[in-house]
Amino acid sequence: MGRLGIMALTLLLAAPASAGTDEAVFDLMLRGMRAGTLSFSAEEQDGRYAVNGRLESGGLIGMFKTTRYDVAARGSIQGRTPAAATYSERAARGDDRRETILTWTNGVPAVERSVPQRKRRSYDIEAQEQRGTVDPLSALYAALRDTAPGEECRLSLDIFDGRRLTRVALGEPTPSETGxxxxxxxxxxxxxxxxxxxxxxxxxxxxxxxxxxxxxxxxVRVTADTIYGQATLRRR
Structure with missing residues (x-):
């Protein structure tokens, strides 16, 4: 997942919630200007979920080079934490096309497809050593679902996207005027x-x-520091 995708992930990680059918659209703002849109639709039944999402640049970032991610994931919900099963990502940035397919078996990920092939680097990590991780979209699904009062900030996830390991954690909730x-x-x-x-x-x-x-x-709103500066996600 590229920088725009990681930026959206940085902004979106929140908390998992109840079963059902979910749909949402978020506007991504960077330095006060519209930079893109993220949308997803998901279905959950009998403790299993299937989710499809799209991240597409527009406005500020779109003026330079259009970026689009089409992603899909399936898995199960164990307690309040997603357990990834499959993940696919198709990315297009200008003329550049990339595809990644991951699977998880007993909590251990494997890279089934990565196109184009990339020369190994000294800092690369091994997929089989990333037990207990989830894919980026499963993390986003967990983040974007509504949650019960008092459960808003209970989140700690390790995320593997086929190349990188990241970690997200939330602290204690603080009362605000709107929630x-x-x-x-x-x-x-x-x-x-x-x-x-x-x-x-x-x-x-x-x-x-x-x-x-x-x-x-x-x-309903996420603000974050990113490599591009201060950014905001606003739910429509």
Missing amino acids: VTCKGEFRRVAGYSKEDLAEKSRFPFVVSFAPTDEGRMRA
């Missing part, structure tokens, strides 16, 4: 070059939740 907020941190752990880690390895963010008519809590 609650949660301070969190997204961290690059492994699979990054020394230059990438020196550029920025920790990304603090704040998630704002508001109550729904059904008495659930919904992530």
Whole structure:
């Protein structure tokens, strides 16, 4: 997953919630200007989920080079944590096309497809050593679902995208005028070059939740530090 995808992931990680059918659209703002749109649709039944998502640049970033990610994931919910089973990602950035397919068996990921092939680097990590991770979209699905009051900030996930390991964690909730907020941190752990880690390895963010008519809590706004500067996700 490229920089735009990682930026959206940095912004979106919040908390998992109840079963059902979910659809959502988020506007991505960077320095006050529209930079893209993220949408997803998901179905969950009998403890299993299937989710499809799309991240597409527009506005500020779209003026330079259009970027689009089409992603899909399946898995199960164990307690309040997703357990990944399959993940596919098709990315297009200008004329550049990339595809990744991952599977998990007993919690251990494997890279089934990675196109184009990439020359191995000294900082690369082994997929079979990333037991207990989830894919980026499963993490996003967990993040974007409505949650029960009091459960807003209960999240800690390790994420593997086929090349990199990242970690996200949220702290205690703080009451706000519209609901609650949660301070969190997204961290690059492994699979990054020394230059990438020196550029920025920790990304603090704040998630704002508001109550729904059904008495659930919904992530409606996320602000975060990114490699592009201050960014915001707003739910439509």
